[in-house]
Amino acid sequence: MSYKTKDIRNVVLLGHSGSGKTTFAETMLYESKATSRRGSIDEKNTISDFTNIEMERGNSIFSTLMNVKWKDSKINIIDTPGFDDFVGEIVSSLKVADTGVMLLNAKSGVEVGSEIIWEYVNNYQTPAIIVINKMDHEKSDYETTLEQAKNRFGRKVIPVQYPLNQGDGFDTIVDALRMTMYVFPADGGKPLKQAIPESEMNRAQEMHNQLVEAAAENDETLMEKFFDSGALNEDELASGLRIALAKQEIFPVFCCSAHRNMGSGRIMGFINDICPSPADRPPAKLADGGTLSCEANEATSLFVYKTLSEPRIGNVTYFKVYSGKVKPGDELFNADTRDSERISQIYVANGKNRTSTDELCAGDIGVTLKIKETKTNQTLNTKGLERKIEPMEFPNSRIRVAVNPPSKQDMEKLMKALYQIADEDPTLIIDQNKELKQTLLHGQGQLHLDITKYRIDKVNNIQMEFERPRISYRETITKAATDHYRHKKQSGGSGQFGEVHMRIEPWYEGMADPAGLNVRKREVEELPWGGKFEFLWCIVGGSIDAKYINAIKKGVLQKMTEGPLTGSYCQNIRVSICDGKMHPVDSNDMAFMLASSAVFRSAFQNAAPQLLEPIYELEILCSDDVMGDVMGDLQTRRAMIMGMGAEGHYQKIIAKVPLKELYRYSSTLRSLTQGRAKFNRAFSEYMAVTPDLQHELTQTYKSSLQEA
Ligand SMILES: Nc1nc2c(ncn2[C@@H]2O[C@H](COP(=O)(O)OP(=O)(O)OP(=O)(O)O)[C@@H](O)[C@H]2O)c(=O)[nH]1
Ligand SMILES: [Mg+2]
Incomplete structure (x- = not known):
């Protein structure tokens, strides 16, 4: 049987890891009789976390689609993982959902994961409701959690419910929208509806009025009615809330205990009555x-x-x-x-x-x-249509690692397995990097990559190894130098001869032509690995025939792909060919190519060469109490702090850090802050390394050449 569009509700469960999303999904399924027994995380038998790896870890890793029937609606429920490592699953679930259900953990308030996810909810402009879960927990604190939600998500966060007796004895919820009190049996399920006791009436009425105002605010007729009579009837209230919710003008707050199966029925009722159907969303x-x-x-x-x-x-x-x-x-x-x-x-x-x-x-x-x-x-x-729904965009990767198969013969098998996972997971990027001569995996965090490794092991039976990825350094020069080289070989019959005189200097935008040289030909190239290369042909009097220009340029470019310092790419260099010699019989392309490679190499060494390293810009969000640790750790990573400031009740740090110092940063940050910090990173620029580091890297390269 198919459901009509107006009867469909697509909700996505969101929230920091451990807020109880999977447990909440389980209670929705049970309460709606989609299942006949309620599984739990501890017993590893939930409907949502059904893969072996999820059961083993006790966390969601993939988004899971479920559906229930509640009153008139079919509610499609997508449970998502809370770990930031699996943000791809959140992005894709939000794309197709029409309502976000943000779970907050009443014992820890608004955690950083929820905060990050909220940004996605905002970007997608998804209507959202908030559910404060774990009301039964002895350390649960509804008021603080609500306060934090208001601070962080704004004044549109308005409570619909509150618990009468939070903590171990929790069994009662006051509902200010229905103006009813729900009292649950000890094992949860369907509550008894009771009148709100006199002692709670003021608080409930005040909340109710706030909801009525929010409902009236977005519709003129309701507003008039509200001003005239000071009240709205049940239908009017529902219709006002529907409008406000769809426009993200209200984020209503509910409370529940997913663990004890208390509260999910009322929330499904609200989803049925008030949350938008797909047709109520903008096209x-x-x-x-x-x-x-x-x-x-x-x-x-x-x-x-x-x-x-x-x-x-x-x-x-x-x-x-x-x-x-x-x-x-x-x-x-x-x-x-x-x-x-x-x-x-x-x-x-x-x-x-x-x-x-x-x-x-x-x-x-x-x-x-x-x-x-x-x-x-x-x-x-349907045939004949070219429609493309706007594709999803996934965040930049935050971590990289080099992978090795257990043996060379397994490489092909490993790549096939990796590409299959990458097909399913758009946040996993495979990079068969020629420059570094390594296969790199880029992902969202250590856990993301570890899980990939685990899957390859269990599903494909390949035990790949992770190794520290090499760094793409760049080489350049800081002053001008001139040199010459004669390539001469006499072997039997015809010989080889080519002599090239070259001036090299640092390239920059708008630089003047070299003094004393007569530029006959100019080529400026955007290098595929970044930076520029300018090639000037300044031969006068035919000391080298113009037919050798290409060979000479090729000789330089070839050396530029394997810089003299560390074998890295060279960039931002101007080369002027100022003189040379040729031989009527022995000169040829090969001889001039070899001569120009050799002279470039020696001139480069005399031009105060400088090694450059990639720098990334990090944006870190962390809670106040771990700020000191995060900063202290950054200092050990040669970080340049670019900015700091409060963002909600979190601190935001912007820093530039060399990629070399970011190895395993995601795990360090997680353990340093017990998960109370998140970060994003993006490539920023190349910067000069310190003389010490340059010396160290150059020496390592030299010894690797000797070994080879
Ligand atoms: N006391 C109490 N514990 C709960 C409640 N809901 C969930 N839990 C427990 O909290 C832990 C985490 O619950 P999950 O449902 O896995 O949380 P999640 O949000 O799905 O976590 P991720 O999948 O990692 O994002 C489990 O041990 C649950 O049994 C609740 O209402 N009260
Ligand atoms: Mg889960």
Whole structure:
């Protein structure tokens, strides 16, 4: 049976790791009778964390699609991992969700993970509700958590509920929207509805009024009604809240204990009554700047937000129907590859359990198998349409490591396995780096890479090794130097002869031509590895024939790919060929190429060469109490602090740090701050290394050449 667009609710569970998302999903499934027993993290039997690795770790790693029926609605629930390492799963889930459910842990308040995720919620402009979980925990503190949420997420955070008796004895919630009190049986489930006691009436009424005001604020007729009569009836209140929520003008706050199964029913009721259906959201953005309304009667467009490869099954493709309907047997066309894809079966999913269905309408989320070519971020359309849903953008990687197969013969197998994971995980980037002669993996954190390694081990039976990645240094010069070199060889018959006189100097924008030289030809090149190379041909009187220009330039460029200091790429250099000699019989391209390589090398050594290292800009967000540790650690990493300041109740540090000093930074930061800090990084620039480091790196390179 298929659900109409207006009856679909797509919610994504979000929040710092350990806030209870997976447990909350489990209670939603149980309360809605989608399951008949409630699993738990400790017993490793939740519907959402069904993969071996999730069970082993007790954390979510992948986003999981589930669905329940509650009153009139089909609620699609996507549980996401809280660890920042798996941010890709959050980005893709938010893309297809219409409401975010942000869980906060009542015993620790607004944690840094929630804060980062909130930024994504804002970017996607997703309507959101907040659920303060773990009300039963002995250290739970609803008021502080609510206060922090208001501070951090703004004044639109407005409570709907509060616990009457938080902590171990928790069983009662006062609901200021319904003006009812819910009292739960000891083992949770359906609560008794009771009148709010006199002692709580003032607080409840005050909260209720705040909700009424928020509901009236965004609709003129409701506003008038509110001013005239000082109240709104239940329908008016609901309609006002619906508008306010859809416009992100209110972030209502609920409370619950997922562990004791208290409170999820009321939240599902709110999702059914107030949260937007896919049709209530603004039309989806298309890649070409156009938009697409969520209309079941229009031509079909599906967007693939995630794929997963399951043993014995193959490709499992998760999609949202953005327009039209999809049925088994439909033939659709990939707007990127133009391939045709036949949709065999379509399913709704509860974790690994899939139930086939005969139709999914616009707005719904489902699964299909055996899709051949279509990948994450691609759109499938009815024939003749070129629609592309605006693709998702994933954050820059924050960590890199070099990988080695257990033996050389396994390399091909390893690459195949890695590319398969990267297909499913857009935040894992494989870089077969020619410059460094290493295969690098770029990811979101140590855990992200460790889990990749674990998967390759368990699924593909390849024990890859991680190794410290090399650094892409650059070499340049800081003063001018002139030198010459004669390449001469007499071997049997014809010999080789070429003599080149060269001046080299640091290149910079707008520099004057070299004094005393007559520039006949000028070539300026943007080097593929960054920086510039200017080549001046200043030969007068035909001491070298112009037909050797290319060979001479090639000789220099060849040396520039293997700098004299450390074998790294050279950049920002101007070379002037000022004189030379040739031989009527023995001169040829090869001889001049060798001569120019050799003279470039020796001139470079005399031109005060300077090694440059890549510098990254780090943006670190941490809580006050760990700020000192974070700064202290940065000092040991040759960091330049560019800025510091409060951001909400967190501190933000911006620093420039050499890439060399960032090895394993993500794990150090996590253990240094017990997870109370997050960071992003982006390449900033190349900067000169210190003389000591230059000496050390040059010596290491020299000895490696001797060994080779
Ligand atoms: N006391 C108490 N514990 C809870 C509650 N909800 C969850 N927990 C426990 O908190 C721990 C983390 O719960 P999860 O559901 O795995 O949290 P999560 O948000 O899914 O975590 P990640 O998947 O790592 O992002 C587990 O040990 C749960 O049993 C609650 O309401 N009360
Ligand atoms: Mg989880």
